[in-house]
Structure formats: structure tokens, C-alpha cells
Amino acid sequence: MHIFGLTDVGLQRSENQDACAYEALDENRAIFVVCDGMGGAQAGNVASSIASDVFMEHMKRDIRPVMSDKYARSVLLNAINFANYEVYRKSVSDSAFAGMGTTLVGGFFQNGAGILANIGDSRAYYLGSSGISRITRDHSVVEEMLARGQITEEQARRHPRRNLITRALGTDERVRADYYPFSLAGDTALFLCSDGLSGMIDDQTIRSVFLAHPEPEVCAQTLIDAANTAGGHDNITVFMLRA
Numbered sequence: 001m002h003i004f005g006l007t008d009v010g011l012q013r014s015e016n017q018d019a020c021a022y023e024a025l026d027e028n029r030a031i032f033v034v035c036d037g038m039g040g041a042q043a044g045n046v047a048s049s050i051a052s053d054v055f056m057e058h059m060k061r062d063i064r065p066v067m068s069d070k071y072a073r074s075v076l077l078n079a080i081n082f083a084n085y086e087v088y089r090k091s092v093s094d095s096a097f098a099g100m101g102t103t104l105v106g107g108f109f110q111n112g113a114g115i116l117a118n119i120g121d122s123r124a125y126y127l128g129s130s131g132i133s134r135i136t137r138d139h140s141v142v143e144e145m146l147a148r149g150q151i152t153e154e155q156a157r158r159h160p161r162r163n164l165i166t167r168a169l170g171t172d173e174r175v176r177a178d179y180y181p182f183s184l185a186g187d188t189a190l191f192l193c194s195d196g197l198s199g200m201i202d203d204q205t206i207r208s209v210f211l212a213h214p215e216p217e218v219c220a221q222t223l224i225d226a227a228n229t230a231g232g233h234d235n236i237t238v239f240m241l242r243a
Contacts, residue, residue, distance in 0.1 A: 001024065001027060001028055001029075001030060001109075001241070001242070001243055002215075002216055002240075002241070002242045003022050003024055003030050003032065003216065003239070003240070003241045003242075004022075004216035004217050004220055004239070004240055005020040005021075005022050005032070005034070005192075005220070005237070005238065005239035005240075006020070006217075006220040006221060006224060006237070006238055006239075007019070007020045007194075007235065007236065007237040007238075008196075008224045008227075008228070008232075008235065008236045008237070009235055010196055010227070010228060010232035010233065010234050010235050010236050011228050011231065011232030011233070012231070012232060012233050012234070013234065013235055015042070015045055016045070016235045017036065017037035017038070017039075017044035017045045017047075017048055017235055018034070018035065018036050018037070018048060018194050018196065018235040018236070018237040019033075019034070019035045019037070019048035019049050019051070019052040019102075019237075020033070020034050020035075020052070020237045020238075020239055021033050021052040021053070021055075021056045022239060023056065023060065025060070025063070025110075028110055028111050029063075029065070029108070029109065029110035029111070030108065030109050030110070030241060031056060031059040031060060031063065031106075031107075031108045031109075032106055032107065032108075032109075032192065032239055032241065033051075033052050033055045033056060033104060033105070033106030033107075034052075034103075034104075034105050034106060034122050034192045034193065034194055034237050034239055035047075035048035035051045035052045035102045035103060035104050035106075035122070035169075035194075036048060036102060036103040036120065036121075036122050036194040036195065036196070036235070036237070037049075037051075037100065037101070037102040037103075038100065038101050038102065038103075038168065039091075039097065039099060039100030039101065042096075043091075043096065043097045043098075043099075043100035044100060044102070046090065046097055046100060047087050047090075047091075047097075047100040047101055047102040047169075047170050048102045050083070050086050050087050050090060050170075051083040051084075051086075051087050051102045051104055051169055051170065052083075052104075052106075054079070054082050054083040054086045055079045055080065055082075055083045055104065055106055056079075058075075058078055058079035058082050058083075059075065059076070059079045059106075059108060062075045062078060062079070063075055063108055063110075065110070069181075072108070072115055073115060073179060075108075076107060076108070076115055076117050076179065077117075077177070080104065080117055080119070080169070080175065080177050081175070083104065083169060083170075084169050084170055084173075084174070084175040085173075086170075087100065087101065087102065087169060087170025088170050088171070088172065088173055090170075091170060091171075099171065100170060100171075101168035101169060101170040101171040102120070102168060102169050102170055103118075103119060103120025103121055103122040103165065103168065103169070103194070103195075104117070104118065104119045104120065104122065104169045104177070105117070105118040105119075105120075105122040105123060105124050105136060105192050106192075109184070109190065109241055109243075112183055112184060112185070112243060113181070113182065113183040113184070114181075114182055114183075115179055115180065115181050115182070116135060116136065116179070116180040116181075116182055117177040117178065117179050117180075118136040118137075118139075118177060118178055118180075119139060119167050119168065119169045119175060119176075119177045119178075120138070120139055120140075120165045120167055120168050120169070121138040121139065121140045121143070121163075121165050121195050121198075122192070122193065122194045122195065122237075123135075123136050123138065123192065123193055123195075123198055124136045124180070124182075124190065124191065124192050125190075125191040125192075125193075125203070125206070126182075126188055126189070126190065126191070127188065127189045127190075127191045127206070127207060127210045127240075128186065128187050128188035128189065129187050129211065130188075131207065132203045132204070132206060132207040132210075134203070135180050135182060136178070136180060137178065138165075139165055139166045139167035139178075140163075140164060140165045140166055141164040141165075141166060142164070144166070163195070163199075184241070184242075184243040185243075187214075188243075189210065189214075189216075189240055189241060189242045189243075190240065190241040190242075191206070191210070191238070191239070191240050191241075192237075192238070192239040192240075193206075193223075193236075193237060193238045193239070194234070194235065194236065194237040195234065196227060196232075196233070196234035196235045196236035196237065197223060197224070197227050197236050197237070197238055199233070199234065200226075200227040200230040200231060200232070200233065200234075200236070201223070201226050201227055201230055205226065206223060209222050209223050209226060214242075216240040216241075216242060219238075219240060220238045220239075220240060223236075223238050224236050224238065
């Protein structure tokens with residue numbers, strides 16, 4: 001197993017409100033998360049940092065080498081609920097952080113399979129020689145328009161409302177995530193990113209970089225460089241796991 005994550009401020013933001021955290025628990029098990037914060041001043045940075053730290057803390061505490069599907073999902077749900085609570089508590093206790101929130105995509109992997117959860121528009125993909133396919137579904141206005149057939153994929157990437165998300169972690173007392181079992185085999189990799197990457201370069205470019213640079217460290221840096229070359233309008237975060 002090989003894991004690596006990287007985050008970059010981009011070219012047009014003064015601070016990085018993304019967060020990426022990951023840990024190999026042993027040679028076959030890992031936990032990981034990518035968050036993209038939102039809020040004025042330092043609030044987005046605080047939201048993503050709290051969420052990623054709390055998520056990782058609870059995942060590491062509760063995950064087991066052998067788990068039933070029901071228990072595994074409960075571990076993930078518990079980590080998300082605690083992360084949501086801590087971000088929300090901070091936002092209502094300090095006016096400087098009022099209304100802050102964050103996206104989240106994260107989960108665990110062990111013995112060839114795992115479960116992902118997402119809230120917002122940070123994404124997870126399968127990457128391999130056979131192609132690229134998105135695992136998660138964005139919680140965004142544009143994704144809903146796309147599902148209804150009102151716009152095309154290309155129009156979605158450039159739509160003026162593309163940054164409006166319909167779910168976020170930490171903005172309410174309760175949060176609802178979507179869950180996705182996944183497995184990895186052969187040359188397939190798991191790839192997570194914030195919209196600072198997916199909004200700047202298309203899926204096929206991501207795949208082309210992966211095929212040219214399959215090593216996670218090189219791939220991550222090359223993708224961040226590509227997003228910055230395309231304009232670097234937002235913070236950029238990527239994470240890759242190869243079994």
C-alpha cells in the first residue's frame with residue numbers, strides 16, 4: 001500500500017483553507033480525509049482543520065482490523081458526526097467563526113476494500129489504465145442541474161454557480177453524508193481531491209497525468225502544477241492511495 005497527500009494555496013488565494021490528513025495504520029490499512037473550508041477571514045481554515053483533526057482522531061480510535069459492514073459504517077458515521085459537532089460548536093460560540101463550514105471526503109481502506117463518505121463537492125475517483133470514474137456525487141447546485149439534464153458536463157465546469165454547495169459539514173447541528181463502499185484491484189488507485197483541482201482540470205487530464213506519473217508523490221505534485229498552470233483560482237488538494 002502506498003499513500004500520499006499534498007495541498008497547495010494556489011495562485012489567487014492568500015491562505016489555504018483546504019486540509020488533508022492521512023495515516024497508514026499498518027501495511028494494509030489506512031485512514032484519510034480531504035476537507036475544503038469555507039468562511040470569511042480565518043474561518044474556512046479553522047473549519048477544515050477542526051474537521052480533519054476530529055475525523056482522524058475518531059477513525060483511528062474506533063477502527064478495527066476486522067469489522068462487520070455495519071460496524072465499519074458506524075465508525076465512519078461517528079467520526080463525521082463528531083467532526084460536525086466540533087465545527088458547529090466553534091461557529092456558534094465565537095462570532096468570528098459564525099457560519100463557517102467545510103466539505104469532507106474521507107474514509108478507510110484495509111485488505112483491498114473500504115468505505116468512503118462525502119459532504120459537499122470534494123471528490124473521490126477510481127484511477128487506472130482502463131479509465132477514470134468518479135465514485136462520489138457532489139452536493140452542489142450544479143450537480144443537481146446536471147442530474148436533471150439542464151446542463152452538460154462541460155457547462156457544469158464553467159457555470160457561474162459551480163461553487164455553491166447544498167451540503168456542508170459544521171453549518172448545522174446535524175449533517176447527512178453519503179457513503180460509498182469501494183475496492184481496489186490491479187493497477188487501480190483511489191484518488192481524492194478538492195474542487196481546486198477538479199474545477200481547473202478535467203477528468204481525462206487527471207487520468208493522463210496518473211498514467212504518466214503513477215507514483216503518488218510525483219502524480220500529486222504534477223496535478224497541482226497543472227491546476228496552477230490553468231489559473232490556480234482556488235486552494236488545491238490531492239490524495240492518492242495505491243494498494
